[in-house]
Amino acid sequence: MERLVFFSDGVFAIAITLLAIELHPPHDWDGTFSQLWSAGWREFAAYALSFALIGMFWNSHRRIFIQIRSYSLGVFALNIVLLGAIALMPFVTNLLYREGPADDAFLIYLGTVGFAGLVQGLMFAWAIFIV
Numbered sequence: 001m002e003r004l005v006f007f008s009d010g011v012f013a014i015a016i017t018l019l020a021i022e023l024h025p026p027h028d029w030d031g032t033f034s035q036l037w038s039a040g041w042r043e044f045a046a047y048a049l050s051f052a053l054i055g056m057f058w059n060s061h062r063r064i065f066i067q068i069r070s071y072s073l074g075v076f077a078l079n080i081v082l083l084g085a086i087a088l089m090p091f092v093t094n095l096l097y098r099e100g101p102a103d104d105a106f107l108i109y110l111g112t113v114g115f116a117g118l119v120q121g122l123m124f125a126w127a128i129f130i131v
Contacts, residue, residue, distance in 0.1 A: 001070070004065075008065075015086050015090060022043075026039040046097035050090075054086060054089055075123055082116055085116035088112055
C-alpha cells in the first residue's frame with residue numbers, strides 16, 4: 001500500500017506543478033505589475049482555485065489512506081480513476097482561464113472536480129465498508 005500512496009502523492013505533485021507551468025505572461029506585457037494583473041487575473045484566479053482544490057483532494061486522500069490498513073482491487077481501481085481526474089485538472093484549468101467562467105469550460109471544470117469528489121467518496125466508502 002505504501003507504493004500506492006507514494007505514486008498517488010507523485011500524481012498530486014505533478015498536477016500542481018503543471019498548473020504553474022501553464023501560466024505565461026501576456027505577449028504584449030509592458031513589464032508592469034498592473035498590466036500583468038489586468039491581463040492575467042483570470043489565469044491567476046483559476047490557478048489559485050485549482051491549486052487549492054488539488055491540495056484539498058490530496059489532504060483528503062492522505063487522511064483516507066492513514067485510516068486504511070489494507071486495500072482491495074476496488075480501492076486500487078477507484079484510486080486510479082481519481083488520479084486520472086486529478087491529472088486532468090491542469091487541462092480543465094487551462095480551459096477555464098482561456099474561455100472564462102461563462103462558457104462550457106466552467107461546466108467541464110465543475111464536472112471534473114465533481115467527478116473527482118464522487119470517486120474519492122466512493123473510494124473511502126469502499127475502503128470502510130467493503131475491505
